[in-house]
Amino acid sequence: MSDINIRLFSAFKEEPSWMQDFRLQNLAQFEHLALPSIEKVKFHRWPLTDTQIDTEYGDELYRSQQYQYGTSDRAKIVQYGKETILEQLPQELIDAGVIFTDLFTAVRDYPELVQRYYMTKAVQPNENNLTGYHAAYVNSGLFLYVPKNVIIEEPIESLFIQNSFVKEAYNKHILIVADTNSTLTYVENFETEGDQANSANIIVEVIAKPGAKVKYSAVDHLGVHTTAYLNRRGYLERDASIEWAIGVMNDGNIIADFDSDLIGDGSHSEIKAVAVSTGNQIQALDTRVTNYGKHSIGHILQHGVILDRSTLTFNGIGHIIKGAKGADAQQESRILMLSENAKGDANPLLLIDENEVTAGHAASVGRVDPEQLFYLTSRGISQEEAERLVIRGFLGTVIAAIPIKEIRDGLITMIDKKLRKKGS
Numbered sequence: 379m380s381d382i383n384i385r386l387f388s389a390f391k392e393e394p395s396w397m398q399d400f401r402l403q404n405l406a407q408f409e410h411l412a413l414p415s416i417e418k419v420k421f422h423r424w425p426l427t428d429t430q431i432d433t434e435y436g437d438e439l440y441r442s443q444q445y446q447y448g449t450s451d452r453a454k455i456v457q458y459g460k461e462t463i464l465e466q467l468p469q470e471l472i473d474a475g476v477i478f479t480d481l482f483t484a485v486r487d488y489p490e491l492v493q494r495y496y497m498t499k500a501v502q503p504n505e506n507n508l509t510g511y512h513a514a515y516v517n518s519g520l521f522l523y524v525p526k527n528v529i530i531e532e533p534i535e536s537l538f539i540q541n542s543f544v545k546e547a548y549n550k551h552i553l554i555v556a557d558t559n560s561t562l563t564y565v566e567n568f569e570t571e572g573d574q575a576n577s578a579n580i581i582v583e584v585i586a587k588p589g590a591k592v593k594y595s596a597v598d599h600l601g602v603h604t605t606a607y608l609n610r611r612g613y614l615e616r617d618a619s620i621e622w623a624i625g626v627m628n629d630g631n632i633i634a635d636f637d638s639d640l641i642g643d644g645s646h647s648e649i650k651a652v653a654v655s656t657g658n659q660i661q662a663l664d665t666r667v668t669n670y671g672k673h674s675i676g677h678i679l680q681h682g683v684i685l686d687r688s689t690l691t692f693n694g695i696g697h698i699i700k701g702a703k704g705a706d707a708q709q710e711s712r713i714l715m716l717s718e719n720a721k722g723d724a725n726p727l728l729l730i731d732e733n734e735v736t737a738g739h740a741a742s743v744g745r746v747d748p749e750q751l752f753y754l755t756s757r758g759i760s761q762e763e764a765e766r767l768v769i770r771g772f773l774g775t776v777i778a779a780i781p782i783k784e785i786r787d788g789l790i791t792m793i794d795k796k797l798r799k800k801g802s
Contacts, residue, residue, distance in 0.1 A: 381405065384514065387432050391482045394489050401514050404503050408510025414607075416633050418691045418723045419662040424605050424631060426508060428547035428577040431517040435459060438543040438571065445537060453478050453534040459541030459548070460518040474528050481519030481551055492521060495555050500583035500613040500639070508607045512549055512579045519551035524560040526587075533563040533595075533781050542572030542601055552582040556590035556618075563593040563781050567788075570601030578606035586618035588642065595623045595780045597789050602629035602659070609635045616642030616671070623779035626653035626661060626682075627792045636665040640674035640705075650679045652773040654796045655688035655720070666695040669705035669735075678709035681773055684720035685797070691722070696737060697729040706736045713743045714772060716765075716797075766797055 384405055388398040413422060442458040453471060455478065456464035462480045471478070477488060484492050497503050503513035520536060540548045556562055568580070578600055586592050592612075600606055606628065612620045620638060638647035647667055655661045667676030680692045696707030707730075713722035726739035746768050754764035770777075773793065780786045 387517070392486055393482065394485065396489070396493055397485050404510045404513035407504070408507055408514055411504060411507040411510050414506040414508060414633070414635065416662050416664050417693050417725060419633060419660065421631070421633050421660075421662070426577050426579065426605060426607050427511045429515060430545055431515050431547050431549060432460070433544045433546040435461065435541060435544060438541060442539065445539065452532045454536070455480070455520055456537045457518055457520070458539045459544075459546065471530065475525040476528065476530070477521060477523040478534060479521060481516070481521055481553070484521030488521070488523070491523060491555075492553065495583070495585050496553055497583070499585055500611040501581055501609060508579060509581065509609065512551070512581050515547060515579070516549045516551045517547070518549070519553070522554045522564065524556050524562050526557045527559045529561040530563070533565050535782070536564075536566040538566065538568050540568070540570040540576065540578060540600060540604060542570050542574040542576050542603060544572070545574050546576060548576055548578040548580075548604070550580045554583065554592070555585045556587060556592050558587045559589040560587070561591045565595045565780070565782050565785055567785065568596070568598045568600055570599070570604055573601070573603055575603040578604050580606065580608045582610040584612045584620055586612065586614045586620055586645075588616040588618060590618045592620045593781065594620060595785065597625040597785060597792070598628055599792060600628045600630055600632070602657070604628070604630040606630065606632045607634075608632065610637070611635070612638040612647055614638060614640050614642060614645035614647060617644040618642060619646040621779065622647070622649045622651070623776050624651040625776060625789045625792070626651060626663065627789070627796060628661060629657070629659060631660045633662045634664065636663060638667045638676060640667065640669045640671050640676055642674070643671040644673050645671050646675040648677050650776045650779055652776040653680075653682040653690055654793055655682070655690040656685045656796050658687050660689045662691040662693070664693045664695070666697065667707060669698045669702040669707055671705070672702055673704040674702060675706045678711070679775060680711040681775065682713045682722070683716060683769055683773070683797070684713060684722050685716045687717070687719045689721045692724045693727070694725065694739065694741070695727045695729070696739070698732050698735050698737065700731040702732050703734050705732065708738050710740045712741070714769065715743060715745050766794060769793070769797065
Protein backbone atom coordinates (compact mmCIF):
# COMPACT_ATOMS: atom_id res chain seq x y z
CA MET A 379 0.00 0.00 0.00
CA SER A 380 1.38 3.37 -1.01
CA ASP A 381 1.77 6.55 1.00
CA ILE A 382 -1.42 7.85 -0.65
CA ASN A 383 -3.45 4.76 0.26
CA ILE A 384 -2.31 4.94 3.88
CA ARG A 385 -3.44 8.56 3.98
CA LEU A 386 -6.81 7.61 2.47
CA PHE A 387 -7.35 4.79 4.96
CA SER A 388 -6.38 7.07 7.85
CA ALA A 389 -8.71 9.79 6.61
CA PHE A 390 -11.59 7.33 6.21
CA LYS A 391 -11.10 6.29 9.85
CA GLU A 392 -11.01 10.00 10.83
CA GLU A 393 -7.72 9.54 12.64
CA PRO A 394 -6.05 12.59 14.19
CA SER A 395 -2.89 13.89 12.54
CA TRP A 396 -0.56 12.27 15.10
CA MET A 397 -1.90 8.81 14.22
CA GLN A 398 -1.52 9.36 10.50
CA ASP A 399 1.99 10.70 10.99
CA PHE A 400 2.80 7.68 13.13
CA ARG A 401 1.66 5.37 10.34
CA LEU A 402 3.66 7.18 7.66
CA GLN A 403 6.80 7.31 9.76
CA ASN A 404 6.72 3.53 10.19
CA LEU A 405 5.74 2.92 6.58
CA ALA A 406 9.01 4.57 5.58
CA GLN A 407 11.21 2.51 7.90
CA PHE A 408 9.76 -0.92 8.65
CA GLU A 409 11.23 -2.67 5.61
CA HIS A 410 14.72 -1.74 6.82
CA LEU A 411 14.21 -3.47 10.18
CA ALA A 412 15.22 -7.06 10.89
CA LEU A 413 12.66 -9.78 11.53
CA PRO A 414 12.19 -10.83 15.16
CA SER A 415 14.48 -13.55 16.48
CA ILE A 416 12.60 -16.79 17.18
CA GLU A 417 15.07 -19.57 17.92
CA LYS A 418 14.73 -22.95 16.16
CA VAL A 419 12.12 -21.73 13.66
CA LYS A 420 12.68 -20.85 10.00
CA PHE A 421 9.90 -18.38 9.22
CA HIS A 422 11.72 -15.79 7.13
CA ARG A 423 9.91 -16.77 3.94
CA TRP A 424 6.46 -16.78 5.52
CA PRO A 425 3.98 -14.27 4.01
CA LEU A 426 3.57 -12.04 7.07
CA THR A 427 3.39 -8.50 5.63
CA ASP A 428 0.43 -8.24 3.29
CA THR A 429 -0.35 -4.61 2.40
CA GLN A 430 -4.01 -5.19 1.46
CA ILE A 431 -5.82 -3.90 4.55
CA ASP A 432 -9.10 -2.45 3.27
CA THR A 433 -11.35 -4.77 1.28
CA GLU A 434 -15.08 -4.34 0.75
CA TYR A 435 -17.12 -7.04 2.51
CA GLY A 436 -20.11 -8.90 1.06
CA ASP A 437 -22.76 -11.25 2.38
CA GLU A 438 -20.42 -12.60 5.06
CA LEU A 439 -20.79 -9.34 6.99
CA TYR A 440 -24.57 -9.73 7.06
CA ARG A 441 -24.26 -13.34 8.16
CA SER A 442 -21.93 -12.22 10.95
CA GLN A 443 -24.82 -10.52 12.73
CA GLN A 444 -25.46 -13.85 14.48
CA TYR A 445 -22.58 -12.96 16.79
CA GLN A 446 -24.57 -10.03 18.17
CA TYR A 447 -27.02 -12.25 19.94
CA GLY A 448 -26.71 -13.74 23.40
CA THR A 449 -28.13 -13.57 26.90
CA SER A 450 -25.14 -12.06 28.65
CA ASP A 451 -25.18 -8.36 29.50
CA ARG A 452 -21.50 -8.21 30.51
CA ALA A 453 -19.08 -5.86 28.79
CA LYS A 454 -18.43 -7.29 25.34
CA ILE A 455 -17.09 -6.35 21.90
CA VAL A 456 -17.45 -8.42 18.73
CA GLN A 457 -15.44 -7.52 15.65
CA TYR A 458 -15.81 -9.22 12.29
CA GLY A 459 -12.70 -8.57 10.22
CA LYS A 460 -12.10 -4.85 10.54
CA GLU A 461 -15.74 -4.05 11.40
CA THR A 462 -17.22 -3.75 14.90
CA ILE A 463 -20.64 -5.41 14.98
CA LEU A 464 -21.33 -5.39 18.73
CA GLU A 465 -20.18 -3.08 21.50
CA GLN A 466 -21.78 -3.11 24.94
CA LEU A 467 -20.75 -1.79 28.32
CA PRO A 468 -22.95 -1.85 31.45
CA GLN A 469 -24.04 1.58 32.66
CA GLU A 470 -22.32 1.21 36.02
CA LEU A 471 -18.97 0.79 34.26
CA ILE A 472 -19.65 3.80 32.05
CA ASP A 473 -20.44 5.82 35.19
CA ALA A 474 -17.17 4.61 36.75
CA GLY A 475 -15.21 6.01 33.79
CA VAL A 476 -14.37 2.70 32.09
CA ILE A 477 -13.67 3.01 28.36
CA PHE A 478 -14.23 -0.04 26.17
CA THR A 479 -14.48 0.64 22.46
CA ASP A 480 -12.89 -0.02 19.09
CA LEU A 481 -9.44 1.40 18.52
CA PHE A 482 -10.41 4.04 15.96
CA THR A 483 -13.20 5.45 18.11
CA ALA A 484 -10.73 5.65 21.00
CA VAL A 485 -8.14 7.42 18.86
CA ARG A 486 -10.74 10.05 17.92
CA ASP A 487 -12.52 10.46 21.27
CA TYR A 488 -9.64 9.96 23.72
CA PRO A 489 -6.57 10.97 21.69
CA GLU A 490 -4.34 12.08 24.57
CA LEU A 491 -4.99 8.90 26.57
CA VAL A 492 -4.41 6.57 23.61
CA GLN A 493 -1.33 8.42 22.37
CA ARG A 494 0.27 8.18 25.83
CA TYR A 495 0.28 4.37 25.72
CA TYR A 496 -0.09 3.25 22.09
CA MET A 497 3.19 1.52 21.14
CA THR A 498 5.18 3.72 23.54
CA LYS A 499 5.75 1.48 26.59
CA ALA A 500 5.00 -2.22 26.08
CA VAL A 501 5.76 -2.57 22.35
CA GLN A 502 7.93 -0.23 20.29
CA PRO A 503 7.35 0.02 16.53
CA ASN A 504 11.07 -0.10 15.77
CA GLU A 505 11.64 -3.40 17.59
CA ASN A 506 11.53 -5.40 14.39
CA ASN A 507 10.11 -5.57 10.87
CA LEU A 508 6.75 -6.98 12.03
CA THR A 509 6.09 -4.41 14.76
CA GLY A 510 7.02 -1.63 12.33
CA TYR A 511 4.73 -3.08 9.66
CA HIS A 512 1.95 -3.31 12.25
CA ALA A 513 2.31 0.37 13.18
CA ALA A 514 1.85 1.35 9.53
CA TYR A 515 -0.88 -1.09 8.50
CA VAL A 516 -3.08 -1.72 11.56
CA ASN A 517 -6.70 -1.91 10.41
CA SER A 518 -8.71 -2.93 13.50
CA GLY A 519 -8.50 -3.16 17.26
CA LEU A 520 -9.87 -2.14 20.63
CA PHE A 521 -9.04 0.06 23.59
CA LEU A 522 -9.85 -0.77 27.21
CA TYR A 523 -9.16 1.68 30.02
CA VAL A 524 -10.00 1.06 33.68
CA PRO A 525 -9.58 4.16 35.90
CA LYS A 526 -7.80 4.36 39.25
CA ASN A 527 -9.25 2.26 42.08
CA VAL A 528 -12.03 0.79 39.91
CA ILE A 529 -12.63 -2.90 40.56
CA ILE A 530 -14.55 -4.78 37.86
CA GLU A 531 -16.05 -8.02 39.15
CA GLU A 532 -17.39 -9.51 35.91
CA PRO A 533 -15.11 -10.54 33.02
CA ILE A 534 -14.84 -8.22 30.02
CA GLU A 535 -15.17 -10.18 26.77
CA SER A 536 -14.05 -9.77 23.19
CA LEU A 537 -14.65 -11.96 20.16
CA PHE A 538 -12.54 -11.37 17.05
CA ILE A 539 -13.42 -13.16 13.82
CA GLN A 540 -10.99 -12.94 10.94
CA ASN A 541 -12.88 -12.52 7.65
CA SER A 542 -11.07 -14.85 5.28
CA PHE A 543 -13.84 -14.88 2.72
CA VAL A 544 -11.90 -11.94 1.26
CA LYS A 545 -8.25 -11.20 0.61
CA GLU A 546 -7.26 -8.86 3.45
CA ALA A 547 -4.48 -8.68 6.02
CA TYR A 548 -5.75 -9.07 9.57
CA ASN A 549 -3.80 -6.47 11.55
CA LYS A 550 -5.34 -6.00 14.99
CA HIS A 551 -4.15 -3.95 17.96
CA ILE A 552 -5.50 -4.43 21.50
CA LEU A 553 -4.49 -1.79 24.04
CA ILE A 554 -5.45 -2.37 27.68
CA VAL A 555 -4.59 0.17 30.38
CA ALA A 556 -5.28 -0.75 34.01
CA ASP A 557 -4.74 2.40 36.03
CA THR A 558 -3.44 2.55 39.61
CA ASN A 559 -4.99 -0.02 42.00
CA SER A 560 -7.61 -1.12 39.45
CA THR A 561 -8.70 -4.75 38.97
CA LEU A 562 -10.06 -6.41 35.84
CA THR A 563 -10.52 -9.74 34.09
CA TYR A 564 -10.36 -9.77 30.30
CA VAL A 565 -11.16 -12.70 28.01
CA GLU A 566 -10.64 -12.80 24.23
CA ASN A 567 -11.28 -15.28 21.44
CA PHE A 568 -9.77 -15.31 17.95
CA GLU A 569 -11.45 -17.29 15.16
CA THR A 570 -11.31 -17.44 11.37
CA GLU A 571 -14.15 -17.82 8.87
CA GLY A 572 -13.44 -18.52 5.20
CA ASP A 573 -10.64 -20.23 3.29
CA GLN A 574 -8.75 -17.32 1.70
CA ALA A 575 -5.01 -17.39 2.45
CA ASN A 576 -4.27 -14.32 4.58
CA SER A 577 -1.69 -12.98 6.98
CA ALA A 578 -2.42 -11.88 10.55
CA ASN A 579 -0.42 -9.48 12.68
CA ILE A 580 -1.84 -9.16 16.19
CA ILE A 581 -0.31 -7.03 18.94
CA VAL A 582 -1.68 -6.87 22.48
CA GLU A 583 -0.34 -4.31 24.96
CA VAL A 584 -1.34 -4.55 28.62
CA ILE A 585 -0.21 -1.63 30.77
CA ALA A 586 -0.56 -2.37 34.49
CA LYS A 587 -0.04 0.78 36.56
CA PRO A 588 1.06 0.64 40.25
CA GLY A 589 -0.99 -1.85 42.24
CA ALA A 590 -3.18 -2.87 39.27
CA LYS A 591 -4.31 -6.49 38.98
CA VAL A 592 -5.10 -7.95 35.55
CA LYS A 593 -6.29 -11.43 34.65
CA TYR A 594 -5.97 -12.00 30.91
CA SER A 595 -7.29 -15.11 29.16
CA ALA A 596 -7.23 -15.87 25.44
CA VAL A 597 -8.10 -18.70 23.09
CA ASP A 598 -6.48 -18.42 19.65
CA HIS A 599 -8.03 -20.46 16.85
CA LEU A 600 -6.93 -18.88 13.59
CA GLY A 601 -7.55 -20.85 10.41
CA VAL A 602 -5.38 -23.28 8.49
CA HIS A 603 -4.79 -20.73 5.71
CA THR A 604 -3.74 -17.97 8.12
CA THR A 605 -0.05 -17.26 8.66
CA ALA A 606 0.31 -15.18 11.80
CA TYR A 607 2.55 -13.17 14.09
CA LEU A 608 1.16 -12.69 17.61
CA ASN A 609 2.82 -10.35 20.08
CA ARG A 610 1.36 -10.09 23.58
CA ARG A 611 3.26 -7.84 25.92
CA GLY A 612 2.78 -6.79 29.52
CA TYR A 613 4.32 -3.65 31.05
CA LEU A 614 4.08 -3.87 34.83
CA GLU A 615 4.78 -1.04 37.25
CA ARG A 616 5.26 -1.20 41.02
CA ASP A 617 3.29 -4.00 42.77
CA ALA A 618 1.23 -4.64 39.61
CA SER A 619 0.31 -8.16 38.50
CA ILE A 620 -0.80 -9.85 35.28
CA GLU A 621 -1.98 -13.45 35.14
CA TRP A 622 -1.90 -14.73 31.55
CA ALA A 623 -3.79 -17.87 30.49
CA ILE A 624 -3.48 -18.53 26.74
CA GLY A 625 -4.73 -21.44 24.65
CA VAL A 626 -2.83 -21.65 21.34
CA MET A 627 -5.12 -23.79 19.17
CA ASN A 628 -4.46 -22.38 15.70
CA ASP A 629 -4.54 -24.53 12.57
CA GLY A 630 -2.02 -22.52 10.50
CA ASN A 631 1.60 -21.50 10.91
CA ILE A 632 2.15 -19.16 13.87
CA ILE A 633 5.04 -17.40 15.57
CA ALA A 634 4.26 -15.76 18.89
CA ASP A 635 5.98 -13.48 21.41
CA PHE A 636 4.43 -13.66 24.90
CA ASP A 637 6.46 -11.24 27.02
CA SER A 638 6.25 -9.45 30.37
CA ASP A 639 8.47 -6.56 31.44
CA LEU A 640 8.51 -6.36 35.24
CA ILE A 641 9.48 -2.70 35.47
CA GLY A 642 8.37 -1.90 39.01
CA ASP A 643 9.50 -3.26 42.35
CA GLY A 644 7.22 -6.05 43.55
CA SER A 645 5.59 -6.60 40.16
CA HIS A 646 4.40 -10.13 39.35
CA SER A 647 3.66 -11.98 36.10
CA GLU A 648 2.38 -15.52 35.67
CA ILE A 649 2.31 -16.77 32.07
CA LYS A 650 0.47 -20.04 31.47
CA ALA A 651 0.16 -21.22 27.89
CA VAL A 652 -1.00 -24.45 26.26
CA ALA A 653 -0.68 -25.36 22.60
CA VAL A 654 -1.79 -28.18 20.32
CA SER A 655 -0.18 -28.61 16.88
CA THR A 656 -1.57 -30.96 14.22
CA GLY A 657 -1.19 -31.76 10.54
CA ASN A 658 1.85 -30.09 9.00
CA GLN A 659 1.56 -26.84 10.89
CA ILE A 660 4.34 -24.98 12.68
CA GLN A 661 3.70 -23.15 15.95
CA ALA A 662 6.44 -21.41 17.92
CA LEU A 663 6.08 -19.60 21.25
CA ASP A 664 8.86 -17.28 22.37
CA THR A 665 7.91 -16.53 25.97
CA ARG A 666 9.99 -14.08 27.96
CA VAL A 667 9.87 -12.48 31.39
CA THR A 668 12.35 -9.72 32.19
CA ASN A 669 12.81 -8.73 35.83
CA TYR A 670 13.82 -5.07 36.15
CA GLY A 671 12.23 -4.37 39.54
CA LYS A 672 13.45 -5.51 42.93
CA HIS A 673 11.54 -8.47 44.38
CA SER A 674 9.70 -8.90 41.09
CA ILE A 675 8.36 -12.37 40.23
CA GLY A 676 8.11 -13.85 36.75
CA HIS A 677 6.91 -17.42 36.16
CA ILE A 678 6.41 -19.20 32.82
CA LEU A 679 4.45 -22.47 32.39
CA GLN A 680 4.13 -23.88 28.85
CA HIS A 681 2.56 -27.25 28.03
CA GLY A 682 1.99 -28.51 24.49
CA VAL A 683 0.89 -31.52 22.47
CA ILE A 684 2.05 -32.38 18.94
CA LEU A 685 0.53 -34.80 16.43
CA ASP A 686 1.05 -35.94 12.83
CA ARG A 687 3.96 -34.09 11.15
CA SER A 688 3.51 -30.84 13.05
CA THR A 689 6.12 -28.77 14.86
CA LEU A 690 5.84 -27.04 18.22
CA THR A 691 8.63 -24.95 19.71
CA PHE A 692 8.72 -23.46 23.20
CA ASN A 693 11.44 -20.91 23.85
CA GLY A 694 11.42 -19.76 27.47
CA ILE A 695 13.57 -16.80 28.47
CA GLY A 696 13.97 -15.52 32.01
CA HIS A 697 16.17 -12.44 32.33
CA ILE A 698 17.04 -10.80 35.65
CA ILE A 699 18.51 -7.36 35.02
CA LYS A 700 21.31 -5.88 37.12
CA GLY A 701 19.74 -4.15 40.13
CA ALA A 702 16.73 -6.49 40.42
CA LYS A 703 17.70 -7.85 43.83
CA GLY A 704 15.33 -10.39 45.32
CA ALA A 705 13.85 -11.19 41.90
CA ASP A 706 12.40 -14.62 41.09
CA ALA A 707 12.43 -16.13 37.56
CA GLN A 708 11.04 -19.64 37.05
CA GLN A 709 9.99 -21.51 33.93
CA GLU A 710 8.67 -24.91 32.87
CA SER A 711 8.19 -26.06 29.27
CA ARG A 712 6.91 -29.56 28.50
CA ILE A 713 5.76 -31.13 25.23
CA LEU A 714 3.92 -34.42 24.68
CA MET A 715 4.57 -36.19 21.36
CA LEU A 716 1.76 -38.29 19.91
CA SER A 717 3.49 -39.05 16.62
CA GLU A 718 6.93 -40.29 15.60
CA ASN A 719 6.90 -37.76 12.76
CA ALA A 720 6.18 -34.72 14.93
CA LYS A 721 8.92 -32.38 16.10
CA GLY A 722 9.03 -30.69 19.49
CA ASP A 723 11.59 -28.36 21.02
CA ALA A 724 11.62 -27.00 24.56
CA ASN A 725 14.43 -24.50 24.97
CA PRO A 726 14.94 -22.85 28.38
CA LEU A 727 17.26 -19.89 28.85
CA LEU A 728 18.14 -18.02 32.03
CA LEU A 729 20.11 -14.79 31.93
CA ILE A 730 21.12 -13.66 35.42
CA ASP A 731 22.84 -10.30 35.84
CA GLU A 732 22.27 -9.89 39.59
CA ASN A 733 23.12 -11.70 42.84
CA GLU A 734 20.63 -12.52 45.61
CA VAL A 735 17.96 -13.82 43.25
CA THR A 736 16.04 -17.05 42.68
CA ALA A 737 15.87 -18.72 39.28
CA GLY A 738 15.17 -22.15 37.82
CA HIS A 739 13.89 -24.00 34.79
CA ALA A 740 12.56 -27.37 33.65
CA ALA A 741 12.06 -28.64 30.13
CA SER A 742 11.07 -31.95 28.54
CA VAL A 743 9.84 -33.48 25.30
CA GLY A 744 8.39 -37.00 25.58
CA ARG A 745 5.51 -39.37 25.05
CA VAL A 746 2.37 -40.05 27.09
CA ASP A 747 3.19 -42.03 30.24
CA PRO A 748 2.28 -45.67 29.44
CA GLU A 749 1.57 -46.39 33.12
CA GLN A 750 -1.13 -43.73 33.17
CA LEU A 751 -2.69 -45.18 30.01
CA PHE A 752 -2.53 -48.72 31.43
CA TYR A 753 -4.23 -47.61 34.64
CA LEU A 754 -7.12 -46.04 32.73
CA THR A 755 -7.55 -48.78 30.10
CA SER A 756 -7.50 -51.47 32.81
CA ARG A 757 -10.67 -49.84 34.15
CA GLY A 758 -12.58 -50.21 30.91
CA ILE A 759 -11.71 -46.89 29.28
CA SER A 760 -10.80 -47.09 25.59
CA GLN A 761 -7.23 -46.33 24.51
CA GLU A 762 -8.37 -43.21 22.62
CA GLU A 763 -10.41 -41.86 25.52
CA ALA A 764 -7.63 -42.64 28.01
CA GLU A 765 -5.14 -40.76 25.89
CA ARG A 766 -7.50 -37.81 25.68
CA LEU A 767 -8.02 -37.74 29.46
CA VAL A 768 -4.26 -37.79 30.14
CA ILE A 769 -3.70 -34.96 27.67
CA ARG A 770 -6.55 -32.90 29.09
CA GLY A 771 -5.02 -33.27 32.54
CA PHE A 772 -1.63 -32.30 31.14
CA LEU A 773 -3.14 -29.09 29.75
CA GLY A 774 -5.50 -28.55 32.66
CA THR A 775 -3.54 -25.85 34.48
CA VAL A 776 -4.31 -23.26 31.82
CA ILE A 777 -7.85 -24.49 31.20
CA ALA A 778 -8.68 -24.05 34.89
CA ALA A 779 -7.31 -20.48 34.86
CA ILE A 780 -9.88 -19.26 32.29
CA PRO A 781 -12.65 -17.51 34.26
CA ILE A 782 -15.68 -18.03 32.00
CA LYS A 783 -17.17 -21.53 31.91
CA GLU A 784 -18.34 -21.22 28.31
CA ILE A 785 -14.81 -20.32 27.22
CA ARG A 786 -13.30 -23.17 29.25
CA ASP A 787 -15.75 -25.64 27.74
CA GLY A 788 -15.05 -24.28 24.27
CA LEU A 789 -11.31 -24.72 24.76
CA ILE A 790 -11.80 -28.33 25.90
CA THR A 791 -13.97 -29.00 22.83
CA MET A 792 -11.33 -27.42 20.61
CA ILE A 793 -8.58 -29.55 22.15
CA ASP A 794 -10.63 -32.72 21.69
CA LYS A 795 -11.39 -31.79 18.08
CA LYS A 796 -7.72 -31.28 17.28
CA LEU A 797 -6.82 -34.56 18.96
CA ARG A 798 -9.44 -36.42 16.93
CA LYS A 799 -7.63 -35.28 13.77
CA LYS A 800 -4.72 -37.54 14.71
CA GLY A 801 -3.68 -39.62 11.75
CA SER A 802 -6.22 -37.99 9.43
